[in-house]
Amino acid sequence: MNELDHDKLLESIARLTEKRNRLSLEICLTQTMFDLLAVEEIALYRCEADQANLLVRVDHEGCQVPSDDLDDLETMIPVATDAGFLACVQEQQVVVEPTAQGNRHTFPIPRHDKLIGFLRLVASRDLREDHRLVEGFVQIYWNYLKLIEDNERDKLTGLLNRKTFDDKLLEILHASRRSAQAKLRREQPERREGDGGKHYWLAVLDIDHFKRINDTYGHLYGDEVLILMANIMRSSFRRADLLFRYGGEEFVVVFKTRALEDAHNVLERFRQNLERYHFPQVGQVTASVGFIQILDLEVAAELITRADKALYYAKEHGRNQVCSYEKLIANGALAVPDDHFGDIELF
The missing domain is CATH 3.30.70.270 (Reverse transcriptase/Diguanylate cyclase domain)
Incomplete structure (x- = not known):
């Protein structure tokens, strides 16, 4: 990684830690990694029960945040019907699959012994050398998300404040x-x-x-x-x-x-x-x-x-x-x- 790449990486981490709510953090994470890794598409999902719910997607057309329409099947994917998600859950590690646009890389986002989400990247180039960098961003996201969630909660009841x-x-x-x-x-x-x-x-x-x-x-x-x-x-x-x-x-x-x-x-x-x-x-x-x-x-x-x-x-x-x-x-x-x-x- 050259000096310019180091500077871009430090700027990316600084932008992430500026965020004060979950949505802005998630948008910043996906947009930053899209720019840094030069991929075709990147999407972040939250895992709830046996379903992967899309939080944000970034591609060459821009950043899309779902309108939270509960009937939109494109944003709510049963894990059992998606080979990449299912393998990610079973193996608890990154899963790589070929697609028409290139390889699709699905990273698990773990919280202790529980899987809380997925980060999915599609790239026309070989991303294997960047897997450790992506996993590092996932860890930063999880650590900072925990701080945000603690700040969002009422201390007595644990409900949102x-x-x-x-x-x-x-x-x-x-x-x-x-x-x-x-x-x-x-x-x-x-x-x-x-x-x-x-x-x-x-x-x-x-x-x-x-x-x-x-x-x-x-x-x-x-x-x-x-x-x-x-x-x-x-x-x-x-x-x-x-x-x-x-x-x-x-x-x-x-x-x-x-x-x-x-x-x-x-x-x-x-x-x-x-x-x-x-x-x-x-x-x-x-x-x-x-x-x-x-x-x-x-x-x-x-x-x-x-x-x-x-x-x-x-x-x-x-x-x-x-x-x-x-x-x-x-x-x-x-x-x-x-x-x-x-x-x-x-x-």
Whole structure:
């Protein structure tokens, strides 16, 4: 490696360690390695259950980040159906396969004894001498990803924290807008409820009478309630759903499903699971829930405001229930809002 290559390598590592969230780190990793190694294509996948989910792909046409459409089979590949992924899992080392563009190199990304992802490169030249360099970048990625993940988590419950919520919601809104614009350019109507389309929903969950729990049993038991609440959320929602501790006894869930009734059923299942659970010393704990659909043109701060309105309605009308903002507007229980926020994002 000559002096110019050394300089490029140091600059690449410096760019990686500047990143402060997972998506920017992943984009930087793939783009940097694409430029440094002069390959035809590079893609990063996250391994979840028995599936490889595409995070980012870089080729000569540019960088592509999936719009997170759960029905897009190109971005969600069962490991058992892909020979390279399957061999990588079984052998726990780089796998090389011939393709029309050249050799395809699939690198495992391990975390302790578990495989958390794959890095896949396609190159028309021989990459074998660069395998150690790629493995070094994979190790840097994993080490720095661990620091980012620790910073994204609430220390008490282990759920994602408020700062991460702000970032994730903006990412979702931007991705939804990009997806909607792409569909318009292709002159394909956006899928709606009833024809297989899935939408994001945002729910605010608030523990009922939490101050009374703290005052009666003390803050140690209050903290235990929060920890157990987080565990019940993990068991009630899917792995792909985003679970946050928003602050105090308030939590947020962002998830995808097709229709309003489906979203209500998902949240009602959680409410019932919580209601049935016996908390040590405290006994029964309940929560109120307000939720809203995330639309492409929404302002981020206004989404929380409207979900909160549905939550406050649930609190004021008996607690321990799930309320939809859209339904409350439709039946006149809440006033129709004045939309004077323009395109300004308030986070």
